[in-house]
Amino acid sequence: MIKEPTKGSEAWGMVPIVLFLVVWEIASRSQILSVHYFVPPPSAVVEEFYRLTIEGELGVNFLSSLSRVLIGFCAGSLAGLLTGIIMGWNEIAHRTLHPLFSLFYPIPALGWLPLLIIWCGISEVLPIALIFISSFFPILDNTITGIKTVPKNYIKVAETLGASRYKVLTTVILPLALPNIFTGLRLTTGMAWRVIIAAEMVAIPTGIGALLMRAQSLIRIDIIIVCLIILSIMCLAFERFFLFMERRLTGRWSQHV
Amino acid sequence: MSEITLKGINNFACKNVTLRIREGEILVLLGPTGAGKTTLLNVIAGLIPYHGTVCINGNAIDNVAASQRNVGYLFQDLSLFPHLSVASNVAYGLTMRKMPHRERSVDELLRLMKIGHLAERYPGDLSGGERQRVALARAIAPAPKVLLLDEPLSSLDFRTSRYFMMEIRRIQRALGITTLYVTHSFIEAREMADRVGVMHEGRLEQVGSPEEVFTYPANERVADFIGPPNVLDCEQSETLGRGLVEVCCGGNKIIVPYDGGEVKKISISPRHIYVSIEKPPGPTVNRFRGVVDEVMVSDLVSRYKIKIGDTFLVAELPRGVCEEMDLSPGREVFLVLKLRWINVIEGGGVVNG
Incomplete structure (x- = not known):
């Protein structure tokens, strides 16, 4: 018999994490690990987190990264969504633009970095442009796929019921393409954080990535771990947000499409 | 409307x-x-x-x-x-x-x-x-x-x-x-x-x-399409007058109602073939002795493929009737083709639009 997951089973999922932290703390403090300096105990990481927060350094860098991610991701997603709708719905647009799209989509986002450094210089535009590119193509692809895979009979039914082309798009095609679009958003949001860290590590003096690089040069493992934990939490939070939105908007029907 | x-x-x-x-x-x-x-x-x-x-x-x-x-x-x-x-x-x-x-x-x-x-x-x-x-x-x-x-x-x-x-x-x-x-x-x-x-x-x-x-x-x-293959090719056709034609299909002589000329094909719906296990009384016109070849049972009716001479005909009976007669492959039966339901198929087809 398959049992429904319960709150108890979710709590059980925390046990390995707590266990891991306890073992880490004990191992680090008892100096079992000969290189304990390179693996500070979790309590030291928490202490450092508290210090960085109080002094404002973490907040400033975090907000820099967050604002870049939000601006680049929103702009890239919106552009990808709109272009995807046009290409998915209009066959001529699809035939015209698809070859270009196929050419650019396989390029890894970080592959654009050298070119963008030359074009944009070391400025705020650089990481935003990089995130824009990393968000645009996956969302464009998922939107096109979502639209193209809507069964044709739904469109025919809507037409016989009096729906204009515009109404077919807004009342049938786009709602049914939502699961695919959300999949694109979820994948892209994690990608955006990975890309911003890389860009900040390489070229930008502010942000979590830049903080990471400074910590590395000072061999501050505790700060590096703080940054990695923040990065992990942000990726998780963004993905969970879109998962939550997807379930709210499509949860009642998406499994039956 | x-x-x-x-x-x-x-x-x-x-x-x-x-x-x-x-x-x-x-x-x-x-x-x-x-x-x-x-x-x-x-x-x-x-x-x-x-x-x-x-x-x-x-x-x-x-x-x-x-x-x-x-x-x-x-x-x-x-x-x-x-x-x-x-x-x-x-x-x-x-x-x-x-x-x-x-x-x-x-x-x-x-x-x-x-x-x-x-x-x-x-x-x-x-x-x-x-x-x-x-x-x-x-x-x-x-x-x-x-x-x-x-x-x-x-x-x-x-x-x-x-x-x-x-x-x-x-x-x-x-x-x-x-x-x-x-x-x-x-x-x-x-x-x-x-x-x-x-x-x-x-x-x-x-x-x-x-x-x-x-x-x-x-x-x-x-x-x-509409029925099992009760469409019979007629080898000979002889006008009897008074709207009747005698045709020969697979060695069986059948009287059909028809006012036109030569008859080349006839059909009869499986529902309009009378099946009996005893020889039916009356004249021998359109009466045949046959053997059950195959039984096809569905929800409401049963269909029987019956061999008459060199020809097969399919007859359809309500399930209750079939169970009473206990028909099974190999059983001898008598068939009556109901005259008014025998249909002459004309060459080009007819559309009553």
Whole structure:
């Protein structure tokens, strides 16, 4: 018999994490690990987190990264969504633009970095442009796929019921393409954080990535771990947000499409 | 109520189809897979290109977009919008056509279809029969001039489909809506149709009352499709006068009612062959001794393939009768071909459009 997951089973999922932290703390403090300096105990990481927060350094860098991610991701997603709708719905647009799209989509986002450094210089535009590119193509692809895979009979039914082309798009095609679009958003949001860290590590003096690089040069493992934990939490939070939105908007029907 | 006229419809699947569907009738379009039945529905709905003319009440609608034709269409796979609740699915056409009193109309329709309690549910949560009702309610909600039903019962079990057949008939009668109903089920055609049309390879081969079509197939293609192969080639044909011709089929002499010249093919519906285990009394005309070769049992009737001389005939009997006679392969039986139901198949076929 398959049992429904319960709150108890979710709590059980925390046990390995707590266990891991306890073992880490004990191992680090008892100096079992000969290189304990390179693996500070979790309590030291928490202490450092508290210090960085109080002094404002973490907040400033975090907000820099967050604002870049939000601006680049929103702009890239919106552009990808709109272009995807046009290409998915209009066959001529699809035939015209698809070859270009196929050419650019396989390029890894970080592959654009050298070119963008030359074009944009070391400025705020650089990481935003990089995130824009990393968000645009996956969302464009998922939107096109979502639209193209809507069964044709739904469109025919809507037409016989009096729906204009515009109404077919807004009342049938786009709602049914939502699961695919959300999949694109979820994948892209994690990608955006990975890309911003890389860009900040390489070229930008502010942000979590830049903080990471400074910590590395000072061999501050505790700060590096703080940054990695923040990065992990942000990726998780963004993905969970879109998962939550997807379930709210499509949860009642998406499994039956 | 509206009358639909199709004149010379041609496209990739339809070949010069001309048909008139009278006001308020159900015309059942029968035919094997690939006959062009669904294509013809799509032509009327304006969903695919075609040559020819489609008229509703005498007005050509060939240049009218599908969204403006006001045609109710129930697709074979139903295609209920999965992202909309039952009530929203039913209201969709009303909203698109900006019809007034939407909520009241939806409530009335849900009551008529006996699905009021499902209004807030989603299609994925419904049973096959419930989905069928919702799809029908959605198709008729905007008060269409014509209703197109594409094999609406194909996904239902036997019991549910029989019940739903009656429901479609009841609702169609209540609304008086002109209906074109596509199926390949003879049971549906017999029970639903005011008239039956038979399509084969894109051509409309025959249109007539169910009795006409099932008893007097216009040509061999119709005969082949509507019944088992009780189409017999006649080796000899001799006019007896008084509207009778004696033909010889597979060595058996059969008297057929016919006023024309030579008879080349005849057919007889399996339902009109009398089967007995004792020699029937009376003259020996159209009476034959045969042997049961094969038994085919279905829900309501049993069919027997019986060998007479060099020929096989299929006879259909109600199941109760069969069980009483205890017919099994190898059993000797007597057949009577009922004279008035023997049909002469003429060369080019007849279309009573």
